[in-house]
Amino acid sequence: MRKVAVIMGSDSDLPTVTPCIETLKRLGIPFAVRIISAHRTPEVARAFSVGARKEGFGVLIAAAGKAAHLAGTLAAHTTLPVIGIPVGASLGGMDALLSTVQMPPGIPVATVGIDAAQNAALLAAQMLAIGDAVLCEKLDAMRADMTAAARRKDEAIQDQFE
Numbered sequence: 001m002r003k004v005a006v007i008m009g010s011d012s013d014l015p016t017v018t019p020c021i022e023t024l025k026r027l028g029i030p031f032a033v034r035i036i037s038a039h040r041t042p043e044v045a046r047a048f049s050v051g052a053r054k055e056g057f058g059v060l061i062a063a064a065g066k067a068a069h070l071a072g073t074l075a076a077h078t079t080l081p082v083i084g085i086p087v088g089a090s091l092g093g094m095d096a097l098l099s100t101v102q103m104p105p106g107i108p109v110a111t112v113g114i115d116a117a118q119n120a121a122l123l124a125a126q127m128l129a130i131g132d133a134v135l136c137e138k139l140d141a142m143r144a145d146m147t148a149a150a151r152r153k154d155e156a157i158q159d160q161f162e
């Protein structure tokens, strides 16, 4: 199975990114975690992205806050799918959201919600599951668990207010 790269702009992003890492682990998807900054280590960002396909990566996930150019910078140097997580480091995350999502035509970044790290992992898994029946089954099972949990909450709240 191809690996997922989980890249964050700073170690201060790790608490936000942790649900992404946990979800990849739960699904048994191989991954690498890096701290690479579009602004502080731009040469590293370029080199990583240029070599990512040969290194066995299938999807890149990039989490960054403030003027968040990490996902776009990675996307500029590869045709692997890039998923952006805007981190709510300032201005409620609106600065990072707009910096990540508003890519120019030709260089797409699939942007999840502010701090929505679990969704980034699930979206990466769904991309990899296009060609992987076992991973597809794991995703189906995870979604069935989520549905069952939501139904239990519905039943509980009905009991509480009857």
Ligand code: RP5
Binding pocket: 008, 009, 010, 011, 012, 013, 037, 063, 064, 065, 066, 087, 089
């Ligand atoms: C961004 O600036 C990082 O992704 C982080 O969200 C934010 C703040 O970084 P630190 O000053 O905490 O290193 O580049």
